[in-house]
Amino acid sequence: MTQFERPEQQGLYNPKNEHDACGVGFVANIHGTKSHTIVAQGLQILTNLTHRGATGYDPKLGDGAGILIQMPDGLIRDEAKKLSIDLPVSGQYACGLIFLPQSNTYRTQCEKIITDIIHEEGQTFLAWRDVPTNNSNIAEAAKAVEPKIKQVIVGQGKDIQDQNHFERKLFVIRKRIEHSVKKLGLDDPVQFYIPSLSSRTIVYKGMLLANEVDTYYPDLKDARVTSALALVHQRFSTNTFPAWDLAHPFRMIAHNGEINTVQGNVNWMRARHESMQSALLGDDLEKLWPLIVEGQSDSACFDNCLELLVAGGYSLPHAMMMLIPEAWSGNPMMDEDRRAFYEYHAALMEPWDGPAAVAFTDGRMIGATLDRNGLRPARYLMTDDGLVMMASEMGVLQFPEEKIIKKWRLQPGKMLLIDMEKGRIIDDEEVKKELATHKPYRQWIDSSRYFLGDFPKTNSKAELKETLLDTQQSFGYTQEDIKFILAPMIANGEENAGSMGNDAALPVLSKKPKLIYNYFKQLFAQVTNPPIDPIREELVMSLVTFIGPKPNLLAVEETKPTTRLETSQPVLTLDDLTQLKNISKLTKDAYKSLVLDITYDVKGLKKDDAYGMKKVIDTLRQDALKAVKDGYNILILSDRNQSKNRMAIPALLATSATHQHLVREGLRTNTGLVVDTGSAREVHHFALLGGYGAEAICPWLAYESMNAMTTDHALAHKNFIKSIGKGLYKVMSKMGISTYQSYCGAQIFEAVGLNSQLINTYFKGTVTNIEGIGIEEIAEETMRIHQSAFGSDPVLANALDAGGEYAFRVRGEEHMWTPDSIAKLQHATRTNQYTTYKEYAALINNQTKRQMTLRGLFKFKTINQAIALDEVEPAKEIVKRFVTGAMSLGSISTEAHTTLAIAMNRIGGKSNTGEGGEDAKRFLTLDKDNTLANVIGLHLIESDIKLKKGDSLRSRIKQVASGRFGVTAEYLSSADQIQIKMAQGAKPGEGGQLPGHKVSPYIAKLRFSVPGVGLISPPPHHDIYSIEDLAQLIHDLKNANPSASISVKLVSETGVGTVAAGVAKAKSDHIVIAGHDGGTGASPISSLKHAGTPWEIGLAETQQTLVLNRLRGRVIVQVDGQMKTGRDVVIGALLGADEFGFATAPLVVQGCIMMRKCHLNTCPVGVATQDPALRKRFTGQPEHVVNYFFFVAEEVRELMSSLGIRKFNDLIGRADLLDTQEGILHWKIHGLDFSKIFFLPNIEKEVSRRNTEVQSHGLEHALDNALIKLSKPALEKREKVSINLPITNTNRTVGTMLSHEIAKRFGHEGLPQDTIQITLNGSAGQSFAAFLAQGISMELIGEGNDYVAKGLCGGRVVIKPPKAFKAKSHENIIVGNTVMYGATTGESYFSGVAGERFCVRNSGASAVVEGVGNHGCEYMTGGTVVVLGNTGQNFAAGMSGGVAYVYDEDGLFAKRCNPSMVSLEKVETQQAQPKVPQHLNQPDEVILKMLIEKHMKYTESPRAKFILDNWDKTRTQFIKVMPNEYKRALNELHASLTKEAA
Amino acid sequence: MGKVTGFMEFDRISEQNIPPQERLKNYKEFVLHLSDDEAKNQGARCMDCGIPFCMTGCPINNIIPDWNDLVYNQDWKNAIDVLHSTNNFPEFTGRLCPAPCEAACTLNINDDAVGIKSIEHAIIDKAWENNWVKPLIPTYKTNKKIAIVGSGPAGLAAAQQLARVGHAVTVYEKNDRIGGLLRYGIPDFKMEKTHIDRRVKQMEAEGVVFKINQNIGENVKHEELTNNYDAVILAGGAEHPRDLPVPGRELNGVMFAMDFLPLQNKVVAGDKLTHQILATGKHVVVIGGGDTGSDCVGTSNRHHATSVSQFELMPQPPVHENKELVWPNWPLKLRTSSSHEEGCERDWSVTTKSFVGENGQVKGIVAARVEWKDGKMVEVPNSEFTLQADLVLLAMGFVSPQQKMLDLFGVDKDQRGNVKATTEGKDAYITSKAKVFAAGDIRRGQSLIVWAIREGRQCARAVDEFLMGTSTLPR
Secondary structure, three states: OOOOOOOOOEOOEOHHHOOEEEEEEEEEEOOOOOEHHHHHHHHHHHHHOHHHOOOOOOOOOOOOEEEEEEOOHHHHHHHHHHOOOOOOOOOOEEEEEEEEOOOHHHHHHHHHHHHHHHHHOOOEEEEEEEOOOOOOOOOHHHHHOOOEEEEEEEEOOOOOOOHHHHHHHHHHHHHHHHHHHHHHOOOOOOOOEEEEEEOOEEEEEEOOOHHHHHHHOHHHHOOOOOEOEEEEEEEEEOOOOOOHHHOOOOOOEEEEEOOOOHHHHHHHHHHOHHHOOOOOOOOHHHHHOOOOOOOOOHHHHHHHHHHHHHHOOOOHHHHHHHHOOOOOOOOOOOOHHHHHHHHHHHOOOOOOOOOEEEEEEOOOEEEEEEOOOOOOOOEEEEEOOOEEEEEOOOOOOOOOHHHEEEEEEOOOOOEEEEEOOOOEEEOHHHHHHHHHHHOOHHHHHHHHEEEHHHOOOOOOOOOOOOOHHHHHHHOOOEHHHHHHHHHHHHHHOOOOEEOOOOOEOOHHHOOOOOOHHHHEEEOOOOOOOOOOOOOOOHHHOEOOEEOOOOOOOOOOOOOOOOOEEEEOOOEOOHHHHHHHHOHHHHOOOOOOEEEEEOEEEOOOOOHHHHHHHHHHHHHHHHHHHHHHHOOOOEEEEEOOOOOOOEEEOOHHHHHHHHHHHHHHOOOHHHOEEEEEOOOOOOHHHHHHHHHOOOOEEEOHHHHHHHHHHOOOHHHHHHHHHHHHHHHHHHHHHOOOOOEHHHHOOOOOEEEEEEOHHHHHHHOOOOEEEEEEEOHHHHHHHHHHHHHHHHOOOHHHOOOOEOOOOOOOOOOOOOEOOOHHHHHHHHHHHHHOOHHHHHHHHHHHHOOOOOOOOOHHHEEEOOOOOOOOHHHOOOHHHHHHHEEEEEOOEOOEOHHHHHHHHHHHHHHOOEEEOOOOOOOHHHOOEOOOOEEHHHHHOHHHOOOOOEEOOOOEOOOOEEEEOOOOOOOOHHHHHOOOEEEEEOOOOOOOOOOEEEOHHHOOHHHHHHOOOOOOOOEEEOOOOOOOOOHHHHHHHHHHHHHHOOOOEEEEEEEOOOOHHHHHHHHHHOOOOEEEEEOOOOOOOOEEHHHHHHEOOOHHHHHHHHHHHHHHOOOHHHOEEEEEOOOOOHHHHHHHHHOOOOEEEEOHHHHHHOOOOOOOOHHHOOOOOOOOOOOHHHHOOOOOOHHHHHHHHHHHHHHHHHHHHHHOOOOHHHOOOOHHHEEEOOOOOOOOHHHEOOOOOOOOOOOOOOOOOOOOOOOOOOHHHOOHHHHHHHOHHHHHHOOOEEEEEEEOOOOOOOOHHHHHHHHHHHHHHOOOOOOEEEEEEEEOOOOOOOOOEOOEEEEEEEEOOOOOOOOOEEEEEEEEOOOOOOOOHHHOEEEOOOOOOOOOEEEEEEOOEEOOOOOOOOEEEEEEEOOOOOOOOOOOEEEEEEEOOOOOOOEOOOOOEEEEEEEOOOOOHHHHEOOOOEEEEEOOOOOOOOOOOOHHHOOHHHHHHHHHHHHHHHHOOHHHHHHHHOHHHHHHHEEEEEEHHHHHHHHHHHHHHHHHHO | OOOOOHHHHOOOOOOEEOOHHHHOOOOOOOEEOOOHHHHHHHHHOOOOOOOOHHHHHOOOOOOHHHHHHHHHOOOHHHHHHHHHOOOOOHHHHHHHOOOHHHHHOHHHHOOOOOOHHHHHHHHHHHHHHOOOOOOOOOOOOOOOEEEEEOOOHHHHHHHHHHHHOOOEEEEEOOOOOOOOHHHHOOOOOOOOOHHHHHHHHHHHHOOOEEEOOOOEOOOEOHHHHHHHOOEEEEOOOOOEEOOOOOOOOOOEOEEEHHHOHHHHHHHHOOOOOOOOOOOOOOEEEEEOOOHHHHHHHHHHHHOOOOEEEEEOOOOOOOOOOOHHHHOOOOOOOOOOOHHHHOOOEEEOOEEEEEEEEEOOEEEEEEEEEEEEEOOEEEEOOOOOEEEEOOEEEEOOOEEEOOHHHHHHHOOOEOOOOOEOOOOOOOOOOEOOOOOEEEOOHHHHOOOOHHHHHHHHHHHHHHHHHHHHOOOOOOO
C-alpha cells in the first residue's frame, strides 16, 4: 500500500469503524441579504475553529473542511457566459459540484452518465465548468487522491412546476447518477462523489485544513460570490486517511456528533422499501433506492434520510423533529400538543439517536438543532443589524459588543430556525407550536391507539409441556441462573452486582454447551460519543415499543392515522402474550397475529445435517414472509412447545433470521415481531433479542421459574420486569442510545467465536473477527442441551447444572484462577521460589487440556536461532514496562494500595492511583527506614508495613476518571503519567458507585467529600462527549502537568483501533487497551460477562490501525486484562504492546483469594475492604510483589531467548512470530481463525511499529507562558502581581500551567488569596481557569466557553460581560457547558447564564451564576451553588452533598428539579433557622447573602443588586436544595459530636 | 451464601464430645452432632467464596458452600441431596474424615475454618433420622454383570454407583462382615457399625449382591470372576502392614495393630471370641503416630491399660503451621486426637532398637532418640532408653496391597506393589488386564476413606463407559 491510499478492510482494520466529530458553525443574514462578507465570515469561523480539528502524521493533512452557501448567481452566471451560455433566471438552473476520477477514461464515462441522466429526467444539461483550485498547499496524501473538480450546470425542464419540484427532480437525478456510477465499479483511488446538486445551495469542501478552504477554492475569495448564509464545518476524524467525500457540509446538513443507532436506522429505512409511497415523488420514489448507500458515514446517511423526508413533502424543521426528537415522554414541562406531535411521529420514525449538533439548511431557511441530551455545544448570538452567528464555541467571530442583542445557546432538543424568506428568527417554541397544532395529533392518537396493558386480564399460564426442571434444563438453565440472575432480581428489582474480573473460558472455548447469546458482546461508547446515565438522566430514556406495522413514512398529507399498538416496555407478561394471540378479536381485526412455532420434531435428526436446523430456519423464513403477504401483521415466534420430542431453534437465531429476511424483502415494517421464549432470563438476552429485531419479548419460562422460587408471584414478575427494564436502560445507554425504539434492530453487538457464514446468513452486519463455530455447531450445542435435559444424567436428575460461570465450581466452567494456581502463586512469591512460580505459570499457560483464552491457543513460531539466556536484556529493564491496575483507595484498602505503590517504585514500574485522589503524604521519597503507619498516620493503618530508605508511596500514574474525585492541581502535578479512564474492562460505558458505608473519613478527605455519603461516578466524563473533547482534556491535563505523559484507557471492542488512532491524533502520549475481562470492585454481572472483547483482538486491531495510520511511533501502547504470566507479556508484545498492566495477579500475591466479594466490603484478607477489623488481616508485602514481577520478567527472558530476541523492543509488533497451536482436541474450536490477529499491515519498513517519538503538544503557544513569566515575583518571592491581557477563543486552558507552577512549589495550599490577580478581556477558549490553584484570581471581561473552572482547586474565577453589552445579564449566556466540573475548592462568579451541567460533581467549591441549563449540580457532593435565575430540567440529579440555593422567580423550580435524592426547603431567616446542624456551620441566610454580596462586588451584576435591594422579599423566593444523604450525614455527625461532648 | 458477615459474627464451634471418663466406659460414639442452631450459625460463617478452595481441598469435591448455605437456611432436605450428589457415604466421612476441606477453607487463612465436617455430620444424621435416605432403584437393567472385590469404601462406592445405573453388581468380601477397613479397622467409638449396615441394606435394595467370606485365591477362584462377569473391580485395599524387623520382634505381645483392633470390633458386634487380646492392666506401647496408632490408644484405654505410650519416628511437628506457605494444602502440624485426650504419653523422634522379653513375652522396649538432618535420620549418641511394655502395637502404616490376589489376576503393578492404573483419560482405572479395573488403596496405596470413595465413584464411571460406551455417572 502506498502512503496515500485509503486502505481497504484488512486484518482487523475496517474502514467502517471510522468516527468523526467536529467544529460546526454558520452565519446568516436574517433578511436574506446576500453579501460576500457573509462568506468571508463563514471562512473566518472555520479558521478560528481549527483547534477543534486534528491533523494526521502530516501537519498539513487535515480531516476535511468545507462551506455551504447559497447559489452564487453572480459568479455562475458570469462563468457560464464565458462558456457562451446564458443562464435562465436564478432558481431555474442548478449548479452542482462534482468530484470526478483522475483517470480521463473514467471521467469521460462519469460525465456521460451525468449528462445522460439529466436528459432522461427531462432537464437540460447546460455546461461543465472546471472549478479553479489551488493545491499548492495541501498535504501530499490529500493531493494523491485529489479529485478533478467540476461544476455541472443544469437548466430546469419544461414540466417543472416550481422550484421545489425542480429540487426534487435534482435529488432524483443525483441518486440515479450515484447508482449508475457505482455500477461502473471504477478502479480509481478517487471516489466519484457529488457534494451538492441544487438550484439553491452549493457546497465547497475537501481534504483541506480549516483555514485553507478559500486558498484551495479561489471562487470563495471572489467578490461575485455572495450569500445570505454560510454554513461551515471542520472535521476531526479518528483516521488519517484522506477522504474528500467525507468532509462536511453535506447537501443539507453539517453535523457535529455521532449517530449511535445508524445501523438500525439504515436497516429500518431499507425495511420500509415496500411500504413506502409518496404522492409528491410518485414513480420517482423507486429510482431513489437504495436510498442509503453502504459504506458512508453516519452523517451522510442522516443527510440521505433528511433529503428523502424533505423531498417527500415534510418541511425542513418538521423532518428534523422526526429524526431528532427532543425527550418528550419524561418531560413534565412539555405542552400537550407538542407531546402529541412527538408521540404521533414516534410510530413513523425511530429516532436517529446520539450526540448531535446539526446545522441544516435548504437555502431558504437555516437552523440548528441539538440532541435530546445536549451533548454537543452550540452557542449563538444575534446582532441588531440582523446577523445570526452560531458555532460550537464563542469568540470565533468578533462583533462589537454594543451591536449584540442576544447571546444564547442551543438547548437540549431545541431548535433555532431562521426563515430568510420571512426575514425573521423563529424560536423553538414557535416553530414547534405551529407544527404541533397543524394537525389534531392528540385526537389522532387517541382514536388510533391500543395500549397492550389496557386489555382485560386473563390470568394466563405458561402450560409447560414437561416438568419445570427438565424444561429449564432444555433451555440451558444452571443453578447460577437461579442464584445469581433471578433471585436477586426478584428480591431487589435490579440485576445482581459482582466483582473481580472474568477469568472463565470464552464461550467458544468452553467444553460446556453454551447458549448462542453468549457468543455476542455488547458494544459500548468510548471517546467518540458518551454513554448516558440512565438513572440520573432517566428523563431522556424510554422503553416504549410499538408492536405491529409501521405507517407509510411519506404519508405527509394523511388524514386518517394508522392504528398503533403500544406498550410501555418490551418485556411482556404471559397475559400480554395471550392478548397478542387474540389481538384480532380485541382490536376488531385491526391486527392479525400468527404464532410461528420455532420448535421442531427431534426424531430422526442427523448430526451431519446440522440436526435439520438450517432447513427449519429456511421454512420459518418462508412461513414468516408468506404470513406477512397474507396480511398477518404481528408475528409471534414461540418455543413454548419445547418438549422431549421437540427442540427449539435458539430464539435469538430464529428472531434475527426472520427479522433480517423481512428487512431484505422490504416487508419488515408491514409486521410486528414478538418473541415468546423460554430462553430469555437475563438482561443480555433481552438486549440481544431487541437488538436483532424483536419489538417485544415474553420470557415465559423465567416466569415459571420464579413461581417456583417465591410465593408472591405477582411481585416477583413485577420486580423481574423492572430489573430487565433497568438493565436494558444500562445496555442501551452504554452505547449512548436512549430509546428502545432506536435500539430495536440496531444490532449493537459484535460476535466472538461465530463464523462469517453464520453471521452473513443470519446476523448480517455484525462484526466477527476470529471466526469460530457455524450453524452445525450451534445445532450440536442445542442438541446437547436438549439431550442432557431429557436424558438420564443422575447429576441432572434432581438439580440444575452447577454453571460455574460466576464463581468457580468443580464440574463447572473452567477458570484460570483455580485453587491450585492461586496457592502456587502465593507460595512462590512469598518464598521467592522461581520453580514454584513456573508451576503456577504452567497452570495458566498450558491450555492444551483446558482452553480458556485466545492466547492459550497461540504458539510461538521459531524463525530465529535461540540465543543464550544471558544475552537477553536483563529482568530489571523489563520490569520497568510493568504497571499495576487502576484500583482506587476505596475499592482496595490503604494497605493494599500502598503496598502496590511501594513495590512498583522499587522496581521502577508504575502503580496507578485509581479514581480517588491520593494522600499528599505519599508524594515524598523516604530519607530513612520507616513504617507505613508512621508515614500515613498511626490511626489510618491497620497492618503496618516496613519501609526502606528510598522507598516511595507515590502512585506514578494518576487516574482521571469521570468522578474526578480528588483531582486537583497538586494531585496532577505529582504524576508521572495522567491516565484518562474512558472505559473499564469490567463495565465499559458505565459509571460506578462507592456506597456510603465505604466512605471512611480518610477516603472522604482524599475525595473532598463527606464521610458516610455515597459517591457516584457518572458513566461519561462530562467533558468528553467526542474525540475533539478528548483532545481538549488531554490538552488541559498536559497544561496541568507538562512533564507528565497523558494516557487514555480504552477497552477492546471492534473499532477500538480506529478510536485509538483518533486518540493518538488527539495527542495522547499513551494508550491502554484493556481486555473485556478486567477486574472491578463492583459491576452488574451482565457487564462483567457480556461487554467488550479479549485484548488479543483489540490490541492487534489497535496496532494494525496505528501502523496503517503511521501514528504508532507517537504513542506508547499498554495492554491489560487478566495478565498473569511472562507468556502473556510476550504475546502482548508481539501483538503490539510496549507496556503491560497487571491487577488481579498482584492482588493475589498480596493475599487476594478471589472471594469476589469486593462489593460487599467483606474481603476476609483485608485487600478489598475498608473495614478496619478485616484490614488487620492483610498480610501482603512489597517484597512479594517485587518477586512476582521479577518472576514474570524472567519467564519473558526465557521465551525471548528461545525466540532468539535480545531486546524487548524487538518483540513489539512481531505478530509474525505467532501461530495457531495445532492438535488441540476440542469440537468447537476448529473453526477459529486468528489470521486477522496475526496480520501485519503491508507498509513501508520505515513506518514505526513501536513507540519511537514524542507527541508535540504545542504548549509553547499557551498564554500561560506569558502569565508564568509575569507571575515570577509571586512564584519565587510570594509577592503580589497583577496582570492585564487580551484573550481570544484560541487561548485555551488559560491559568492551568500557572496553577501547576504553584502546586509544584506550594502544594494544595497554594499562595495566599489574590497573590496573582489576572484580568483578561475577550472570549476565552475552552477550559478557562481549569484546575485553578489557590492564590490566583482570574477576572474575565467577556465570555467563557465550555469547561470554565473545571477542577477548580482554590482559585477565584470571575466572568462578567463587557460594559458595552447592554442586554440583561441573566437573560444571556456567559459561560458554556460543564462549568466547574469536578471543582474541589475555590469560588466562581458568573454574571450571566451558564450552559448545561453546571457544577457537575462539584465537591467543595462555591459558585454564583444567573441561570443554568439542564442537569445543574448533577452528582454534586459538596460546595455551595447559588443560581440567581432559571435552571434547566433535572437539577440536582444524583446530588449527594453540598447545597444549592435557587432563586425561583416563576415558582416552577420544583418541576425542573429531580427530587430523587434531594429535598426542597425554604431559606429561613438567620434567626429562625435551627443552630445545628448547618451547612458550613453557618445559617443559610448568611451564606447566601454573603455569596450574593461577593457576586455583586466582583461582577457588579444588576441582578445581584436587585435581589439584595429587595432582600426581605427575594429571600423568600429562594429554594434551598438539600441532598437527603448530606442531611443524614450532618445529623449523624452532629449526634456523634454531641455524644463525644457529653 | 450463608450470611454475608457471618464469619465476622460467629465463632467456629466444635462438636461436643462426651467427657473422656464417661466415654471410656463403652465403645459407643461420643461425638455429638451440632444442634440445628449451631449448625445454622456454622453455616452462616461460610463466605461462599468466589473460589471455594474447600471444594478442591475435598477429594470428592463436595459442594460445600451450597450445603452450608442450605443448612444456614435450615433447608436440610436439599442439603442432603446436594451432599449425596458427590458423596455416597457422608455418615462415614462426617465422622472419620480428617477434613482436608477445612484446611483449605478460606477462613483458615487467618481465622478458624468453617466447621464443614460437623455440618456434614449434622446433615447426614438428620437425613437418616427423617428417613430421607432411600434406595435409588434403577428404572432399567443393562444386563451387565460386575464383580467387585472388597467392600471397603472404594468397593462400596463403586458398587452403589454402578447399581444405580442398572448394572448387576456383586461384591465379594473375604471377611465375615461387609465394610473392609471401615468395619474392622475403625473402632466403634469412632463409628458405630450400624451405619455400614444401613448402607448395605440400602444398596441391597438398589440391587447390589453382597457375598461374604469369599477370599479370592483361597476359597474363590479368580477365573470365576473373570469368566462370569463383564467387568471386575479390584478394591481390596492396601492391607500389607509395615513391619519393624528389630531384635525381639518375634516376642509375644508384639503385634500389628490390625491383629488387635478388629477383635474388639467383633466383640462389640456380639461375637464371642475365645482369644481376644486385651490391653487390660498392661503397659501398652503403640509405635506409629498416625490414625491407626490413635485407634490403638483409644482401644487400649477402653481396655483399661495401665499405661499407654506412643512413639513416632518423626520429630514433633509445630503446633501451628506457617499458613502463608502452606494454605490451602494439608498442613503438617501437631494433631491431638480424641484418643490422645483420653490419656497417652506421646514421644517424637524415637526409634525402636529392640524388644526385650521374658519367656517369649515382651516386657520392654529399647529405644533411642534421633535427629533429622536434611531429611536424613541420625541417632543421637547415648540417647538409648528403655520402657516397660507388655503389649506393643505396630501401627506404622501399610506398605502395599496383599500381593497374592494381584498375582493371580496377573495385573501389572507399580514400584510400590500397587495395581498399576491411571485415573484420567479414556483408560482410567483399567488395569493391564482386560475388563479388570482397580480403585482405592489397592491402586493408590494407603490413603483416606474419602480418597477411596472418590476412586470408587470415578472407577464406576470408567466401568460404565467401558460397558456402555458413554456414561452419565459423575466423576
